Amino acid sequence: MQKNTVVFIIVLLIGVIVGSIIGDILSPWVPFLATSKAITWEPKADLELLKYDFFIQVRLNLASILGLVVAIWIYRRLR
Incomplete structure (x- = not known):
């Protein structure tokens, strides 16, 4: 993996985490931000x-997806 790919993945993870935290903080006032959908994968052998x-x-949730979009926008602006 190239260095840019690693930085891109780290920026995306930070964006999702920050978006989720902001969604949790704002959920008492904007409840639809905290509504989430679970995606599971369970490989066994x-x-x-x-x-x-x-x-x-x-x-x-909506806030984590918005954080992901903002992270992609920030990454493109830094490049």
């Missing part, structure tokens, strides 16, 4: 020698 079970869940 039992191969007799190796057994694994992962559970990955992402909860997206």
